[in-house]
Amino acid sequence: MEIKAIRGFNDILPDEIGKWQFVEKTAREVFEGFGYSEIRIPILERTELFSRGIGEATDIVEKEMYTFSDRSGNSLTLRPEATASMARAYLEHQLYNIESIAKLYCIGPMFRYERPQKGRYRQFYQIDAEVFGVGNPMVDAELIIMLIHFLNSVGLEKLELQLNTLGDRACRPQYREGLRKYLEGKAFQLCEDCKRRLETNPLRVLDCKVETCKQAIADAPKVTDFICSECQKHFDSLKEYLETAGLAYILNPRMVRGLDYYTRTAFEVVSYQLGSQNAVAGGGRYDNLFQEIGGKEIPGIGFAIGMERLISLLPEGKQFVKHPDLFIAALGEAPSKEAYRIVNQLHLEGIRAELDYEGKSLKSQMRRADKLKARYTLILGEEELKRGRAVLRNMENKSQEEIPLQDLIDSLRKKSFQIEQSGL
Ligand code: ATP
Ligand code: MG
Secondary structure, three states: OOOOOOOOOOOOOHHHHHHHHHHHHHHHHHHHHOOOEEOOOOOEEEHHHHHHHHOOOOHHHHHHOEEEEOOOOOEEEEOOOOHHHHHHHHHHOOHHHHOOOEEEEEEEEEEOOOOOEOOEOOEEEEEEEEEEOOOOHHHHHHHHHHHHHHHHHOOOOOEEEEEEEOOOOOOHHHHHHHHHHHHHOOHHHOOHHHHHHHHHOHHHHHHOOOHHHHHHOOOOOOHHHOOOHHHHHHHHHHHHHHHHOOOOOEEOOOOOOOOOOOEEEEEEEEEOOOOOOOEEEEEEEOOOHHHHOOOOOOOEEEEEEEHHHHHHOOOOOOOOOOOOOEEEEEOOHHHHHHHHHHHHHHHHOOOOEEEOOOOOOHHHHHHHHHHOOOOEEEEEOHHHHHOOEEEEEEOOOOOEEEEEHHHHHHHHHHOOOOOOOOOO
């Protein structure tokens, strides 16, 4: 029986990889320009990191984690998100001793046991950025500006930035209680999960996708009616910084985000081109996360971008697939050997060159050059080789010229080939 990939786990094939590389390269350039450094964290962590960090009563911890015991009986989990691990690494390596403010980013796969569908997979990729060590709303605004700037840089437009505040330890309990009381009166309308959430985590009801639950929350009290003056000040000041930067946002008082650690600022970037899985990125402030995982009280804020959803929104027409600069079609034994020597030399010069490995006819070699979409083909026959020359064919306009072989690299360079320095 043929072995297939696991459901919800995707291969990213060579014809798509150009887009992924472009997105990752742009993220690195933009984030590093904003002063962020890359961090790479393990894919496996102790389950406790997520159950304590993200919160026991969240969907992720309750039902979406890939958790298993290793051979020594430790409970391990494939990371469902990167923030908790990044916070752990910051504490574990005492990065705060080097510099109290850490701006970090991370790119890689996450794992959640969800129902696979368009825009929702079991292994998916995120680009994460986090700032640890500052509570000032200036940083919230700077991070959001960076996110939007990055999304625009890869060509995404028509995005909507949704903003909310979730209160903090001082005021969220009152909101939670107010919401719980309201929802109790609507309990008959709630799905089974939400009936349970009523006690464990009533804020999660606001995030439920079930139609009757959505109706039940239509007149629910808003967090903004409950927040304390400190949270209000933080929120007002964030809005002011965003306005100064000319960034449009809409307020969404129902947005709660799926992780329990958020405090104050919460945001989401939504695209209406995406259908039902419409959030491209989400994030927020989490001033209690560090304490939950055993650290000091350190404020933090960050976001995660879903790469699959982002890539599905990239504008059409941009050239992502790389084609050979040159294909060498050689006919006969001596020309084949010469072709092999030239191709190796070109590779060392950073020129993408291909040749025929199978002793095929000239016609079939030319077909392959076409199929590979080579920009030029060098036709090398016995006759030409004796004179130290070859025919260079422009595959686009079909024009041909004879050139001396010793000038090949120069000629190619003159034709403005992309030369990546090979470092040799
Ligand atoms: P959603 O409401 O879509 O489930 P979420 O609140 O669970 O999103 P986060 O944990 O904040 O999402 O992750 C940030 C981003 O990662 C999302 O906005 C989305 O683009 C992407 N994402 C989350 N879960 C998946 C998944 N299972 N498959 C693909 N992308 C995902
Ligand atoms: Mg989710």
